[in-house]
Amino acid sequence: MSSNYGNQMTTISDVAREAKVSTATVSRVLNKSDKVRSITRDRVNAVIRKLNFIPNVNALGLQRKKTKTVGLIFPDASAYYFAEIIQGINRHLSQNDHQILISSAHDEAEEIKIVNGFVKGGRIDGLIMMMPSANGNNGFKIPLAYEIPEVFISCEINAPRATTILLDNYNAAREMVEHLSRLGHKRIAFIHGGEHNYDARERYRGYVDGRRICQADEDVNLEVVGNFTESSGFQATLELMKCKPQPTAIFAANDAMAIGAIEAARALKLRVPSDLAIVGFDDISSAAYMDPALTTVHVPLRRLGRLAAEALLKNLNTDSAERTTEKIIIPLQHVIRRSCGSEQTVKSESF
Amino acid sequence: MSSNYGNQMTTISDVAREAKVSTATVSRVLNKSDKVRSITRDRVNAVIRKLNFIPNVNALGLQRKKTKTVGLIFPDASAYYFAEIIQGINRHLSQNDHQILISSAHDEAEEIKIVNGFVKGGRIDGLIMMMPSANGNNGFKIPLAYEIPEVFISCEINAPRATTILLDNYNAAREMVEHLSRLGHKRIAFIHGGEHNYDARERYRGYVDGRRICQADEDVNLEVVGNFTESSGFQATLELMKCKPQPTAIFAANDAMAIGAIEAARALKLRVPSDLAIVGFDDISSAAYMDPALTTVHVPLRRLGRLAAEALLKNLNTDSAERTTEKIIIPLQHVIRRSCGSEQTVKSESF
DNA sequence: CTGAAAGCGCTTACAG
DNA sequence: CTGAAAGCGCTTACAG
DSSP states (O other): OSSSSSOOOOOOOHHHHHTTTOOOHHHHHHHHSSOOOOHHHHHHHHHHHTTTOOOOOOHHHHHHOOOOOEEEEEEOOOOHHHHHHHHHHHHHHHHHTTTEEEESSSSHHHHOOOOHHHHTTTTEEEEEEEEOOOOTSSSOOOOSSSOEEEEEEEEOOOOTTTTEEEEEEHHHHHHHHHHHHHHTTTOOEEEOOOOTOOOHHHHHHHHHHHHHTTTTTSHHHHHHHHOHHHHHEEEHEEEEEESOOOSEEESSHHHHHHHHEEEEEETOOOOOTTTEEESSSBBTTTTGSSSOOOOOEOHHEEEEEEHHHHHHHHHSSSSSGGGGEEEEEOOEEOOGGGGGGHHHHTTTTOO | OOOSGGOOOHHHHHHHHTTSOHHHHHHHHHHTTSSSHHHHHHHHHHHHHHHHHOOOOOHHHHHHHHOSEEEEEEESSSSSHHHHHHHHHHHHHHHTEEEEEEESSSSHHHHHHHHHHHHHOOSSSSSEEEEEOOOTTSOGGOOOOGGSSSEEOOOOOOOOOOOEEOOOOHHHHHHHHHHHHHHHHOEEEEEEEETTHHHHHHHHHHHHHHHHHHHHHHTTTEEOOOOOHHHHHHHHHHHHTSSSSSSSSSEEHHHHHHHHOOOOHHHTTTOOTTEEEEEEEOOOTTTTGGGSOOOOEEEEHHHHHHHHHHHHHHHHHGGGGGGEEEEEOOOOEEEEEEEGTTTHTTTTTTO
């Protein structure tokens, strides 16, 4: 195996030699230290530019214990959330001279292994974890033992001095039920996204409370568990429509399942929304283009990513003793389209 | 700012002290060198395990010029492709003890800046780039000057000793036109994905040749340029249906635009497929759940990601002088559903 | 088979 | 304001 960087590598010594100063001075210029005469500084900067010098990150990491790198850990599933959030994170981080090391895990054991490697290997300065399957009060002690700043997305781990960013799933779901109730629905069914997912559980909680508040036949069981995929929404809907009496509205915990639900309604020769109202959650890009256009809850994923990046960056620049424990909850907006049968807002949809 | 790794950091010296050997010996054990007595090896390994020692990546990077990290650069757009491909790459790379550093760029200047920082900063051992907007023979010299292995996805840059992975867009598109022609369509329109996108251009080329081969009224202009979004597909379809005579089929260069096209057909009170056949490209997860279910071309994104990872890993372990120039073309399969009006296959779709 | 020592590319007290 | 030197955590000839 050959040396990798080959002849491309310019070092601080090359710069020092060319500028006729010591490496210490070059270093001071690089680090904007004020203890450099401006004439010297200019000369060094000229050489840096001329040689297109970029400091070796490994040397920096070794010496300063800073790598300008943030670790990102995501669950294996959720490709859609994943992509959007990363874009939001990356935009902010790259503007602030930080890079992203990503990995995905499908269970906590794998998760912990990755975090361990990242942190003990000296690869990262901070960590952003999206782990909706993490279960609050048990396990999951490992990453919290490290002293690097951490941001958790969509999981309620009570991590001291860490930042947790959550969607306000509960209120959005509750209000969605209230909206359906206002449209006259009494039997509002729910397709659950899965017991092991934080967002899904919170949406469910909002659904239950919404039904109670609206006194919407809450004693009738109208719940089926899906797994956030179109096909599970399809199957769940077939199940639900076997109930007697049948539900008049279905609230799917995400848009993919709502899409499956609409397809199932079609297979059952039910018209949406007149025979059956169907609503989702997420507001994916095709939601506006379905037939009928999908009523849903908009989830601002890029913004979520940006908030995570901002929170992490802030803590990266704060002494660990000064760091506070923060919880950021992102309020969510409904997007009322045709699939819920809401008259007054149909007109607001136009292309 | 406090030191980051705090007391978590175990070094090779800690291990050496505890095992009563020199750091050189520990290093030899870590690197599976055979020049260590097995008794010594066992003792050292026991300490390594006991202290949960993980070598510092920065020190390794400095010393060996290897970081066990692969850089991934993606265009800002294409969130969907992005997520799926990364999952494929990550799965393979993490199994082989490599990490992923990602970044996205929206033009070549930014691209080059990122690559520069990655390579000259000593951050990566190899590079995977997805740059459908890269334009073959011009510009884009920079990354190729480096000696690290490179894999290009969806762009035809004639990079010596690099691997290029392409989808067989051309043949899949041509065959799609032939399929529509076989169903009796003469006026087959095309919604282009954008001149600056390699996949889009290739799909267009397939469309043009398909029409010629089928002698499908090829002299009539039935093309509109979109940008791979639902809304552009919607607008493009409104445009196309102003043509006299109207097209009887629309081939959208991706599924998102096909979704917009179906919605537009609906707005125009046209039934799909009987009044207007519509087909897409990508086979996104909701394609099977639309109404009508979308005929499209399946693109195996995870596999694409895995192939990229495999190719890179292979070259990472090959001396640069031995590396060959490779081009891998992934054949694509059609998925015939209802939206094209193909009778014989409707029955094969079931839930 | 094992250890002492130099060195990878930086930063940072320390001395001047 | 500037430089010589030590040190961050590893690896690898070199000597034994």
